[in-house]
Amino acid sequence: MNIPVNHLVSRNGKYYFRCRLPQNGYSALSPAEIKISLRTSDQKIAISACKLLTDRLNSLVKTGAVRTMTLNEIRRILIEEYATGYIEDYARQLADYGPICPKTRKQGLAGALNIMAHYEQELNSGNPSGKQCAEATLRDVPHTGSDINLMAQEWTLMQIFLARVQYDRIAGKRFPTEYSQTLYDEIMSGNYRSAAEIREAETVLTLGELVKRYLAEKNASWGISMQSLAKAALDTLMEYFDAETDVKAVKHQNLLDYRDNVVLKLPPGRNTNPKYQGLPLMELLAKHKGKTLARKTVNLQMAQIRGFFIWCFKHEYVHRNPAEDLQLDLRHKANTERLPYSQKELQKIFENLREDRLRNWRSYKLWIPLIALYSGARMNEICQLQVDNIFTVGGIPSFEITDEGDETASVKTESSKRIVPVHPVLLQLGFLNYVLERRKEKRSRTKEVPRLWPMLKYKEGHGYAHDFSKSYRNFNKRYVTQDSKKVFHSFRHNFTDNLKQQGVQESMIAELVGHSIKSMTFARYGKEYNPEIRLENIMKLDYKIDMFEILGKMPLEDEIIAGQVEQLPKR
């Protein structure tokens, strides 16, 4: 007699266990069929193995442990059990009552948001009502503990979603007829917004209000220069868009228009030049012809605007940043950079700075440009020098550029702190004479270390360079060049360019002028060059001019210089 053995199949002489899984409607994404090789050709072994497997599978199916339900499956059950009825009921109800009066609408909207908030709270506290529903729903379906939890969570999320649907319908954003495929798809995709998100989306946040918050928040960490930069850019923006504008209404295209039709056409000095005082933005633009803001400045302004919108995006005040990609391409970069002085211009400068030529000659008016040319230092770095900042290191007289031990001194960056050898030309011109004179004064007067240039006074926020800056600017314009790219800072370019020409290594130049070195190799393994090597390199400077002839001076004898060096403090 034949005893049928379920789920046993044979193929090519081998036996397999094959079983279709129960289709209770919750296995959409799971395999519908299991096939296992029994690894035998022996029918007897195969039959007993097959019976064992069948028993095992049945028990697994009974407890539901065979697999957990998929998320979509849980959602589908929920839609069928709860959502459909709810949505259709509500649509019917609305239809019965007809149009809603404004007050009812307002109450209804608030109610829907409250429901959302309630379930959101449940979501965070174990889903008590969700669990009840899940247990009831899954009573006759094989399931596991995690299925219950998952379903409870989905149930609560769905309640939030349904409240949102209700909200939308009361607000007139959804067509309140019946349950639709769209709603089904929305629930299936798990696309639920929180009450907070909806509330937030409904709130109109004005440009003015957000700019105020942004500046208040950022000003705490920003320096003054950044504060004014951002404020100026955003003030102009608000003048164009109006402070009452909804931030979300500002789109990329609007900002492009703003950049191209407003910022690019503004005259420089709009807030300072009395010509433009009190003139509304659009009026000014209509009137103004001639010079406009540099493209670089336009970019700087747009960068402020971008910063603001990035902040808005991070705080979810806008859904996307409309201020991306607003930077102008600065192709003519070289135009905006400062240029070194030409050989002729250098000559002109120092001829006119001679004691016997310049009206109101002061020693600093000559020494500071000389030092700039032969040390590459910045204007303020030279102007703020104290007499103690000049000393010998390993016998080599050097400048120290630092802000240490001096409240009023400042350096641009940490890497600006450095020690630069005094170039022999300066020594031969008698620079140490001047320094030693100033040092004598120290002993006779106050305890405070005197400045190298006592006539340059400190200005809060401007350092010591302010007065000199002005006088040099006038001098430069009058005697040297009208070229706005050739200014005091040009000496620094002369210095670096010349060293480059002489084949001095970039890392050496960087160290002498106080730039940080980008290359990792140097940053990690490089040590500072020793004073002799620095001097050796700085002596390679060759401006192809005879400074002694230009200034009408004889170089000091080496022995005299050596004697002066002896008198300097040592490090």
Next chain:
DNA sequence: AACCAAGTAAGCGTGATGGA
């Protein structure tokens, strides 16, 4: 001289990119 705004130089962090 004081002040303000425009403009330039520089560092740092980060995302994109491209090769091993």
Next chain:
DNA sequence: TCCATCACGCTTACTTGGTT
């Protein structure tokens, strides 16, 4: 895929130019 490098954006400090 990982890692190093590059390019770019953001922020700051400094310089310059102009007005009152």
